[in-house]
Amino acid sequence: MPNIKIFSGSSHQDLSQKITERLGLELGKVVTKKFSNQETCVEIGESVRGEDVYIVQSGCGEINDSLMELLIMINACKIASASRVTAVIPCFPYARQDKKDKSRAPMSAKLIANMLSIAGADHIITMDLHASQIQGFFDIPVDNLYAEPAVLKWIKENISDWRNCTIVSPDAGGAKRVTSIADHLNVDFALIHKERKKANEVDRMVLVGDVKERVAILVDDMADTCGTICYAADKLLSEGATRVYAILTHGIFSGPAIARINGACFEAVVVTNTIPQEDKMKQCSKIQVIDISMILAEAIRRTHNGESVSYLFSHVPL
Amino acid sequence: MFCVAPPELETKMNITKGGLVLFSANSNSSCMELSKKIAERLGVEMGKVQVYQEPNRETRVQIQESVRGKDVFIIQTVSKDVNTTIMELLIMVYACKTSCAKSIIGVIPYFPYSKQCKMRKRGSIVSKLLASMMCKAGLTHLITMDLHQKEIQGFFNIPVDNLRASPFLLQYIQEEIPDYRNAVIVAKSPASAKRAQSFAERLRLGIAVIHGEAQDAESDLVDGRHSPPMVRSVAAIHPSLEIPMLIPKEKPPITVVGDVGGRIAIIVDDIIDDVDSFLAAAETLKERGAYKIFVMATHGLLSSDAPRLIEESAIDEVVVTNTIPHEIQKLQCPKIKTVDISMILSEAIRRIHNGESMSYLFRNIGLDD
Numbered sequence: 001m002p003n004i005k006i007f008s009g010s011s012h013q014d015l016s017q018k019i020t021e022r023l024g025l026e027l028g029k030v031v032t033k034k035f036s037n038q039e040t041c042v043e044i045g046e047s048v049r050g051e052d053v054y055i056v057q058s059g060c061g062e063i064n065d066s067l068m069e070l071l072i073m074i075n076a077c078k079i080a081s082a083s084r085v086t087a088v089i090p091c092f093p094y095a096r097q098d099k100k101d102k103s104r105a106p107m108s109a110k111l112i113a114n115m116l117s118i119a120g121a122d123h124i125i126t127m128d129l130h131a132s133q134i135q136g137f138f139d140i141p142v143d144n145l146y147a148e149p150a151v152l153k154w155i156k157e158n159i160s161d162w163r164n165c166t167i168v169s170p171d172a173g174g175a176k177r178v179t180s181i182a183d184h185l186n187v188d189f190a191l192i193h194k195e196r197k198k199a200n201e202v203d204r205m206v207l208v209g210d211v212k213e214r215v216a217i218l219v220d221d222m223a224d225t226c227g228t229i230c231y232a233a234d235k236l237l238s239e240g241a242t243r244v245y246a247i248l249t250h251g252i253f254s255g256p257a258i259a260r261i262n263g264a265c266f267e268a269v270v271v272t273n274t275i276p277q278e279d280k281m282k283q284c285s286k287i288q289v290i291d292i293s294m295i296l297a298e299a300i301r302r303t304h305n306g307e308s309v310s311y312l313f314s315h316v317p318l
Numbered sequence: 319m320f321c322v323a324p325p326e327l328e329t330k331m332n333i334t335k336g337g338l339v340l341f342s343a344n345s346n347s348s349c350m351e352l353s354k355k356i357a358e359r360l361g362v363e364m365g366k367v368q369v370y371q372e373p374n375r376e377t378r379v380q381i382q383e384s385v386r387g388k389d390v391f392i393i394q395t396v397s398k399d400v401n402t403t404i405m406e407l408l409i410m411v412y413a414c415k416t417s418c419a420k421s422i423i424g425v426i427p428y429f430p431y432s433k434q435c436k437m438r439k440r441g442s443i444v445s446k447l448l449a450s451m452m453c454k455a456g457l458t459h460l461i462t463m464d465l466h467q468k469e470i471q472g473f474f475n476i477p478v479d480n481l482r483a484s485p486f487l488l489q490y491i492q493e494e495i496p497d498y499r500n501a502v503i504v505a506k507s508p509a510s511a512k513r514a515q516s517f518a519e520r521l522r523l524g525i526a527v528i529h530g531e532a533q534d535a536e537s538d539l540v541d542g543r544h545s546p547p548m549v550r551s552v553a554a555i556h557p558s559l560e561i562p563m564l565i566p567k568e569k570p571p572i573t574v575v576g577d578v579g580g581r582i583a584i585i586v587d588d589i590i591d592d593v594d595s596f597l598a599a600a601e602t603l604k605e606r607g608a609y610k611i612f613v614m615a616t617h618g619l620l621s622s623d624a625p626r627l628i629e630e631s632a633i634d635e636v637v638v639t640n641t642i643p644h645e646i647q648k649l650q651c652p653k654i655k656t657v658d659i660s661m662i663l664s665e666a667i668r669r670i671h672n673g674e675s676m677s678y679l680f681r682n683i684g685l686d687d
Contacts, residue, residue: 098468099472133472135437136470144437172512172515178508193525208526
């Protein structure tokens, strides 16, 4: 069996470090830099011939730079005779552009899938894809890991009265995700739905379900500008919720997100570290992080050893 | 009005540039009704083609007119024998490709295997496989309707126009359900909540979501993700310890989130095939006080015993479009009503052939639809 090499792109060095520590390995030597004309340059600092290579790079920050860096690293390893190159992409870039939802809209997620394949990726490991169907955009295996087991663990360890909670979806699209968590916790669910009573009236948010005298836990796959979840939090409090938490896999937090969270009535906004959160946590004390490095590390270990990865869909590695 | 063509469309409907050929790839005559309606609306004759089964059950296609340099539109309605339907289409597409057709546009109102659009039990993503096969056979464009998941468009390397039936179904609600303002739009499972929201928003009604015991066939609990790890004597890297997460409750009681008491319940979905989940939903809604129950879906597969079960159930009416032929089912069950969507398909064909914009056909469509 070939040896394993794990390289990190520049988007999330901290996560890569945690993954390698858990596996008892060292990060592979790689230099990523930019020329004066802003082109990305990658130099792999050690031999990868015949190796099983894993490249960890999340879709965050300067997203196009991160993406190009990943593609160049994949290609560099491929043409340096790596036996297999796996891209570990905790937060898949452009995942929301996964369908033609209006005329002439691009399906950028499909384009990214093609780019990764053309660069030379043999396998993708990612987490909580915006839509599972994105796996079908690839002609190579895709392991879409779930943060749900880690989320359930966090709820039970950090919300003392979790048995008296309602899991809430901030929109109808997330109802399926929310009911899965509600079922595992044996609690109720609710959802918030846009309603327009008159043709010229502004949308109003309607809560479908009951949160009175309960802890409300908003669950979604990602939060970007946080307008929806902050509005939802206000709605839940006005409907009688005692406390409001938000739990999200990917905390993008762009634009006015931090200011909105600081001004909102959340007890905590809990995200995983698929995207680096250190800077955001300094600006907002409500943000808490669930570490998912052990899930990614275990997926890498199992993939390398040819073991079943499906076990991770219902278990949290310690 | 949602789906009545404006006057300028009516006059232009029959004006098509030369070089359009319309074929039906069905060997089953009951599947050709929709094709005939489309041809009639476009004012063109159906192309001459023979599609039949050899004695050894192989499909044979013989195109009996020239397609060289022409825009070929192949209308394929899915019959009960779905795999034969697929082969008929692929063989006809390939025949047109090798006969030098300029473009080959598949008009497949119901895209088969669309429920198998993500990984389950280490299975195949069959709709992706089908998309690849269609592209390889020579399809240059696809017109379909209400894909089970919009992301299926991304499985193709060709343009896909995913038309919507919702304006026709909304029009039916407004015209055929007199007291529809006292209705609530119901999702029979959380997976359909987005569609329900889309309908509710445009009708300015409330929504309700059913969840529980009658597990949705697409529940992620059935996707084979509970296998134990392989036992290996030597691991290159040491395994981590693991703790199982909370085991899901086996049968969550059926809950209806939202109020349906004293209301008309309109269950909306994209496909009505095996009706058990719809019947269970109807029973639950009746118990919760709904006084009338309608089911609205785009694709009425209505397989096996569905008509009899609907006839004996608490459902008052099942409204589907004619993307799939169901005349036999209607004879067995008068509760089944049909909405004709040939107009939007023929208009899509006309616009594509004339190189016109398609966005007009999506003018009343929300992002969640």
